Amino acid sequence: MDILANLSLGFSIALSPYTLMLAVIGCFLGTIIGALPGLGPSNGVAILIPLTFTLGLDATSALVLMTSVYYGAMYGGRISSILLNIPGDEPALMTTLDGYPMAKQGRAGDALVLSGVASFVGAFLATIGLMLLAPMLARVAYLFGPAEYFALYLLAFCTLGGMASNNQAKSAIASCLGLGIAMIGVDNNSGLPRLTGGNLHLMDGIDFLVAIVGLFAIAEVFFFIENHGKGSAIGVKLDKVTIPWKDIMETKWTMLRASLVGFVAGILPGAGASLGSFLAYMSEKSIAGKDSGFGTGAAKGIAAPEAGNNAAAGGALVPMLTLGVPGSGTTAVLLALLMTLNITPGPTLFTDRPEVVWGLIASLMIANFVLLLMNVPMVKIFVRVLQVPAWVLLPGVTMISFVGIYSLSGSYFDLILMVGFGALGYVLRKLDIPTVPVILGILLGGHMEDALRRAMVLSDGDATFLFSSPISIGLWIAAILGFVAPMFLRGILRKPQRVTD
Amino acid sequence: MKNLTIKAFVTGAVLALGTAGSATAAECIAPANPGGGWDFTCRQIGKIMFDIGAVDKPIQVTNMAGAGGGLAYNHVVNERGDDADLIVAASSATSTRLAQNAYAGMTADRVRFVGAIGADPGVIVVSADSPFKSLGDLVDAIKADPGSVAFAGGSAVGGFDHLKPLMILQRAGFTDITKVKYIGLDGGADAITQTVGGFTQAMTGDMSEIVGFLKAGEVRALAVLTDERVPGFEQIPTAKEQGFDVVAVNWRGLYVPKDVSDDTFNMWADRLQKVADSDEWKTAMAANGLAPFTKVGGDFQSYVDGLVAEINQLSKDIGVIQ
Numbered sequence: 001m002d003i004l005a006n007l008s009l010g011f012s013i014a015l016s017p018y019t020l021m022l023a024v025i026g027c028f029l030g031t032i033i034g035a036l037p038g039l040g041p042s043n044g045v046a047i048l049i050p051l052t053f054t055l056g057l058d059a060t061s062a063l064v065l066m067t068s069v070y071y072g073a074m075y076g077g078r079i080s081s082i083l084l085n086i087p088g089d090e091p092a093l094m095t096t097l098d099g100y101p102m103a104k105q106g107r108a109g110d111a112l113v114l115s116g117v118a119s120f121v122g123a124f125l126a127t128i129g130l131m132l133l134a135p136m137l138a139r140v141a142y143l144f145g146p147a148e149y150f151a152l153y154l155l156a157f158c159t160l161g162g163m164a165s166n167n168q169a170k171s172a173i174a175s176c177l178g179l180g181i182a183m184i185g186v187d188n189n190s191g192l193p194r195l196t197g198g199n200l201h202l203m204d205g206i207d208f209l210v211a212i213v214g215l216f217a218i219a220e221v222f223f224f225i226e227n228h229g230k231g232s233a234i235g236v237k238l239d240k241v242t243i244p245w246k247d248i249m250e251t252k253w254t255m256l257r258a259s260l261v262g263f264v265a266g267i268l269p270g271a272g273a274s275l276g277s278f279l280a281y282m283s284e285k286s287i288a289g290k291d292s293g294f295g296t297g298a299a300k301g302i303a304a305p306e307a308g309n310n311a312a313a314g315g316a317l318v319p320m321l322t323l324g325v326p327g328s329g330t331t332a333v334l335l336a337l338l339m340t341l342n343i344t345p346g347p348t349l350f351t352d353r354p355e356v357v358w359g360l361i362a363s364l365m366i367a368n369f370v371l372l373l374m375n376v377p378m379v380k381i382f383v384r385v386l387q388v389p390a391w392v393l394l395p396g397v398t399m400i401s402f403v404g405i406y407s408l409s410g411s412y413f414d415l416i417l418m419v420g421f422g423a424l425g426y427v428l429r430k431l432d433i434p435t436v437p438v439i440l441g442i443l444l445g446g447h448m449e450d451a452l453r454r455a456m457v458l459s460d461g462d463a464t465f466l467f468s469s470p471i472s473i474g475l476w477i478a479a480i481l482g483f484v485a486p487m488f489l490r491g492i493l494r495k496p497q498r499v500t501d
Numbered sequence: 502m503k504n505l506t507i508k509a510f511v512t513g514a515v516l517a518l519g520t521a522g523s524a525t526a527a528e529c530i531a532p533a534n535p536g537g538g539w540d541f542t543c544r545q546i547g548k549i550m551f552d553i554g555a556v557d558k559p560i561q562v563t564n565m566a567g568a569g570g571g572l573a574y575n576h577v578v579n580e581r582g583d584d585a586d587l588i589v590a591a592s593s594a595t596s597t598r599l600a601q602n603a604y605a606g607m608t609a610d611r612v613r614f615v616g617a618i619g620a621d622p623g624v625i626v627v628s629a630d631s632p633f634k635s636l637g638d639l640v641d642a643i644k645a646d647p648g649s650v651a652f653a654g655g656s657a658v659g660g661f662d663h664l665k666p667l668m669i670l671q672r673a674g675f676t677d678i679t680k681v682k683y684i685g686l687d688g689g690a691d692a693i694t695q696t697v698g699g700f701t702q703a704m705t706g707d708m709s710e711i712v713g714f715l716k717a718g719e720v721r722a723l724a725v726l727t728d729e730r731v732p733g734f735e736q737i738p739t740a741k742e743q744g745f746d747v748v749a750v751n752w753r754g755l756y757v758p759k760d761v762s763d764d765t766f767n768m769w770a771d772r773l774q775k776v777a778d779s780d781e782w783k784t785a786m787a788a789n790g791l792a793p794f795t796k797v798g799g800d801f802q803s804y805v806d807g808l809v810a811e812i813n814q815l816s817k818d819i820g821v822i823q
Contacts, residue, residue: 042534049544145700146684186569188657188685200575200605203568324690324713332534343788346690346713411565411572454684458651458700 003131010358014366019064022057023363026065027370030072031378035080037217037397039404040089040209041073041313045333052337059343059356064363066337071123071367074273074313075375078115078306079382083108084397086216090208091273091309093439094281096216098294098301105297108383110244114299115306116375117248118255120368122307125259126266126314127364130321135350137267138322144268146455147466151475152268153448156275156440158483159282170433178441181206182449189453201413208442210414213401214421215428215435222426224394243376244299251303254284262308266315273312274443280308282482314364321345321357526558527586529755532573532595534566538621541789542590542753546618546773549781555772560588569657570595571604578611583760588615588769593751596805597661600812601822613761614805615769616797617754618777619786621707623665623726624737628697629719636724636743639703640673647680653692653701655710657685659821661751662692662705665726668747668815669740679820693720707751708734709790726750731792752794754801770798 033044048069052062077092082099095115102111129137144152157175184195185205196202258280265276284304285294294301317334319325324345326332338345343356350357385393405414428435452466459465467473529543540562547560565573573589581587591614599609625636633639643650654662663683670678684701686692689710696704697719704711704720708731714720715734724740725731726749740747757769776782777795786793796804816822 141694142698145695145698186657190658198605200568200571203571204566319694323694324710325688325694347717347719348713352716411567454686457682457684460648 006354006358007131007362009355010360010362011365013060013355013359014064014362019061019363020366020370022061022065023068023366023370024374026068027072027075027367027374030069030074031076031079031371031375033069034073034076034078034092035088035382036404037080037084037086037088037213037401039400039407040077041070042333044073045069045337049333049337060359060363062337063356063360064366066334067360067363068367068370070334071310071313071364071371074123074310075116075119075371077309078119079112080397082111082115082302083382083385084217084220084393086220086397087212090212090439090443091277091312092305093212093274093436094277094305094309095302097281097305097436098296098298101295101297102299102302103297107244107297109242109379110247111297111302112379112382113243113376114247114251115302116372116379118251118258118303118306119310119375120372121255122259122262122310122312123314123364123368123371125256126263126311127361127368129263129311130314130317130364131361134318134322137318138347140267141319141323141325143469143471145469146451146458147468147472148475149268149451150448150455150466151472151479152275153444153451155475155479155482156278156444157448158479159279159286170431171437174428174433174435174437175441178438178443179445180441181211181438182442182445185446188450189457199413201411201417205446206417206442207414208439210405210418211421211442212439213405214418215425215438217397217401218419218422219425219429219435221394221398222422223429224390247299247303251299254300254303255307257287258284258304258307259311262311263315265308266312267318273309273316274440276312276315277305277309278440280311281305286482317360317364321349321360322347526561527556527588528561528563530563530565530573530577530587530589532565532567532570532589534564538592538594538751538753539570539590540564542592542755543588545782545785546590546755546776549776549779549785550772552781553775553779555775568605569598569603571598571607574599574604574607574612577756577758578607582758584758585761585765588755588757591754591756593661593749593808594656595756596808597664597812600809601659601816609805609809610759612756612759613766614754614756614802615766616773616795616801617752617804618773618782618795618797619791620750620752620794621709621790622731622792623661623749623751624706624708624711624722625666625669625724625726625740626693626696626704626706626711626715626720626722627702628699629721631702631721633703633723634721635738636669636740636745639723640670640675640745643670643681644673644675647677648682650703651682651684651701652703652705653684653686653695654705655686655689655692655707658683659816660685661749662689662707664812664815665705665747665749666703668749669724669726669745671815671818672745672747678818696720707790708792712790727792733787750792750794752796753791754796767798770801773797 030044033039034041045066052065057065077088078095078099080086080088081092081095082103085096085100087093087096099111099115184202186193186203193203261280261283262276265279266273281304284300288294288300292298292300316331320331320335326335335345343353402415405418425435455465467476529547531540531543533539543562547562550556551559565576577589598604627633639650652666656662667678667681670681686695689706692704692706693711693714695701711720711722715722722737724743725737726740726747728748730737730739755773757766774797
């Protein structure tokens with residue numbers, strides 16, 4: 001009953017009218033930040049950290065506010081994915097695949113409510129997991145060395161073949177393009193710049209938010225201009241907003257499985273929410289099989305990535321709190337917040353500062369419930385966005401994207417780069433090459449290369465090192481199966497056509 | 502003293518008026534994303550300066566990540582050369598990269614280093630179950646078979662974390678330094694995880710990165726790279742007393758643009774000194790594993806100059822730069 005006692009300690013710290021108010025404000029701000037393209041959870045939280053100082057908040061209040069913003073942004077990212085086909089942040093990328101087609105069928109409200117519930121389930125289960133298992137799960141990070149991480153990323157790339165595209169070759173080209181872009185910047189293993197052309201702005205590589213906003217939002221603007229505003233992808237049909245009980249019940253197992261996958265991905269410091277939502281989506285897709293309609297607006301295709309990325313967000317807190325290793329960009333920011341509050345996460349945090357840990361867990365719970373309650377009624381407000389004419393909405397979104405991207409590094413170079421990505425996105429879409437694998441290549445490619453290079457340094461270039469542990473062998477087998485299986489099954493399973501727009 | 506501050510303030514404000522057009526709150530650029538050491542420096546020093554009344558408005562923190570601080574350095578040199586309301590977080594990494602010419606040809610004399618108030622002592626740690634009991638054991642093992650020990654650290658190859666073990670080995674008379682294995686991870690905690698997991702045999706990093714793991718008994722610190730043992734961590738022997746004369750600390754400090762007046766420079770030095778003397782800073786240092794290391798003003802500038810020269814020579818010796 002230690003846990004109950006600890007939990008009540010946490011709630012006694014985190015639950016007061018004042019902190020509840022902060023939670024509501026934080027959730028609201030977070031949802032907006034998450035929904036705006038270019039403003040992801042990490043820069044959202046970073047922008048708001050100074051606010052906690054100017055408001056003179058104590059440690060608990062600051063934590064409640066920031067975790068609310070964090071979870072809020074994880075919820076919010078799905079909104080623009082579903083309504084505009086523009087991911088609000090990188091973990092919401094996978095939600096575009098089914099969320100947007102569903103919205104196009106006039107079920108935008110359903111998609112938003114369903115994804116909201118999935119987000120809740122993912123985040124709730126992850127918080128429980130964090131509560132019960134964190135000290136134990138911290139050991140998992142010790143089992144993953146360079147070889148294991150490499151195999152894990154390889155698994156992600158191998159399942160790309162089954163990605164929602166009717167042409168495998170184009171999907172492969174797109175991911176290679178992403179991998180190539182991921183190579184730009186200073187090489188971690190030699191300290192030398194690659195493909196930068198001597199440009200200082202490219203030394204740290206290309207921020208994936210720049211790529212996402214360019215490939216999705218800016219490319220959309222180009223299409224809009226080309227069509228003189230007619231036949232734009234923006235402007236989905238809108239019906240009455242009801243709670244889609246049937247879809248929710250149908251996807252309950254999907255949500256549970258996706259939460260588990262996401263949580264595990266979150267725990268691994270090198271993986272994070274994007275990999276979590278990606279693996280959750282792909283595993284559900286393969287479980288669902290041929291008639292699932294994944295990629296055409298399937299309920300499961302919305303529930304899986306949302307449960308997955310929110311569970312990963314919770315999972316990422318495990319290494320952050322117990323090892324001080326941030327599992328994602330956002331947890332890195334939360335880590336910074338803790339450090340400015342003079343709290344140093346590490347293996348002893350749970351025993352040394354239980355009030356901080358349990359206060360944090362309690363505030364996560366509070367934020368999660370506030371978000372669920374807030375999101376269902378707020379759906380009506382969000383779908384109103386769609387009634388704004390596209391010629392107002394698109395420039396508005398673009399403007400916000402510019403501001404968001406500028407806030408990343410404060411340099412106009414990123415803005416130019418973003419427009420460049422917009423042009424690339426336009427060309428790719430004209431050629432019917434999917435853009436999602438490009439982003440995944442950028443997101444995961446750099447990590448995969450680092451893992452491989454580290455493994456090679458450690459083993460003196462001996463390739464067998466990559467298969468030297470049971471975990472890596474298991475991941476290799478899964479990766480090979482994921483790659484080969486679709487080839488053999490293709491004759492049997494007829495792939496659903498992707499909605500290409 | 503107070504008069505000087507006020508005078509400096511006025512000078513600063515006038516200068517800011519002349520250049521930026523308005524006297525706004527001072528700005529601290531953290532040349533990295535939120536969460537790192539530079540971000541900590543800006544936020545913590547900025548917060549304390551305001552809390553103790555050294556500045557009258559909260560200091561704005563701007564994160565300007567890019568090229569390991571090079572982007573911010575270029576920005577300051579080229580665009581803010583005389584901005585009196587600007588401070589920039591710096592650390593050993595800044596001087597290392599300047600020494601290695603990694604800021605696109607920018608040299609260390611293009612800004613003024615105003616002071617450091619705290620340093621993260623360099624450490625070499627191994628996992629608790631490692632056979633290496635002292636720094637000597639580790640060095641002997643590397644001398645016998647350079648491939649048998651791999652170091653993990655939070656900086657890229659050629660970075661400060663990488664240089665630390667190389668400096669030790671060089672003092673120990675081991676010259677084949679390019680044979681030493683090192684992998685650069687995304688931070689010190691990540692490097693420890695790899696070491697505790699047994700993927701690398703030792704970790705090179707800063708004291709603040711190992712505090713939690715040390716308390717939990719997951720790692721054993723073989724040596725701290727300071728002159729004296731660090732208060733609060735008296736059980737860790739220095740490299741010096743084990744016969745390896747290496748001192749490597751990751752100082753946390755600030756630089757200001759080159760063309761600010763001496764008054765402005767002294768004003769910031771003075772403010773920094775106040776932070777260093779405050780109880781808030783002492784608490785923050787203790788919580789983050791920083792050891793006292795206060796050098797401000799001209800004293801610090803000459804320290805940095807010496808450091809840059811030393812690292813430049815070392816980097817040439819080990820072939821990181823030509």
